[in-house]
Amino acid sequence: VVGGGKGMRIVQEESQFLHAAESAAREAEVAFGDPRLMLERYLLHPRHVEVQILADHHGKVLHLFERECSIQRRYQKIIEESPSPAIDTETRAALTDAAVRIMQAAGYTNAGTVEFLLEEAPEGARFYFLEVNTRLQVEHPVTEMVTGLDLVHWQLRIAMGEPLPFEQSELSLRGHAIEARLYAEDPAHNFAPSLGTITVWHAPHLPGVRIDSGVERGSVVTHHYDPLLAKVIAWDVNRQQAHQRLLHALQRMAILGIHTNQPFLIDVLNHPAFQAGKLHTGFLQEHAELLKPAMEAPPEALVAIAMLALSRQRRSVTSKPETLAPNVWEQLGRWRLGE
CATH class of the missing domain: 3.30.470.20 (ATP-grasp fold, B domain)
Structure with missing residues (x-):
């Protein structure tokens, strides 16, 4: 279990590696009781994009499109929105298909989120799997407002064993929603x-x-x-x-x-x-004046x-x-x- 950016470090040079690894392991041990580390490629300016999933106990796995959560401070999400302003129809189809297949392979049920890092490039966007959040996330109201679905309602009905009564083709994005914490x-x-x-x-x-x-x-x-x-x-x-x-x-x-972060959000x-x-x-690091x-x-x-x-x-x-x-x-x- 991880969250809130704890136990994460960026290594820019080889000389920084040991110190960063030891620091991350100590923090992870305190926060999660597990000091083990995983190494991943660092993307310089990626977008953080996630796909909301609903999966029932009868084999149906549906996506509820994507949310963009790129505005972060210390790896903690601050502003989220749906749909992502950077994703075209082709990328959305590939991203949501990957999320559905991941959840199908895992045999996942109920509400969950598949998170990705999206790297924009001249030849087209590339995305990389980040993690699965096996819960309803803070930013779920964004999805509720663009799909018209009550995710808590469907969590309960899925938990009761009911099948999802709608198909992927019946779901669509309606307008745009933005959330600030x-x-x-x-x-x-x-x-x-x-x-x-x-x-x-x-x-x-x-x-x-x-x-x-x-x-x-x-x-x-x-x-x-x-x-x-x-x-x-x-x-x-x-x-x-x-x-x-x-x-x-x-x-x-x-x-x-x-005090609150109200003026900062504005x-x-x-x-x-x-x-x-x-x-x-x-x-926020690029536009440091905001901090x-x-x-x-x-x-x-x-x-x-x-x-x-x-x-x-x-x-x-x-x-x-x-x-x-x-x-x-x-x-x-x-x-x-x-x-």
């Missing part, structure tokens, strides 16, 4: 974990936008759990419009009491290279949203207006403008 971390301090109590939590309700979260106002963020606060997913008829929906949703969110989405679909797993976002005071609109959200939350728990504090700023808890 909102983490409790501080971009201004090398993305260090941000712990504390959420004093304001406002997630907007917008058409074409889905927000999956496990927190609310008053939630306490500790070091005991993963720092993922929410997944913000936007859908529209094409990539450009889905991108604008996601950007608008992130700009309308208000979270106070802890910066990435605003970057011309992202908008052009020029993605690869080293995107050092300017920490400016929140815009007036964000402050207004936070105040409105707090006011509504207060009114929802009391019907006595006289019990409210006379000044909304007194209710915001410990936070500083501009941090």
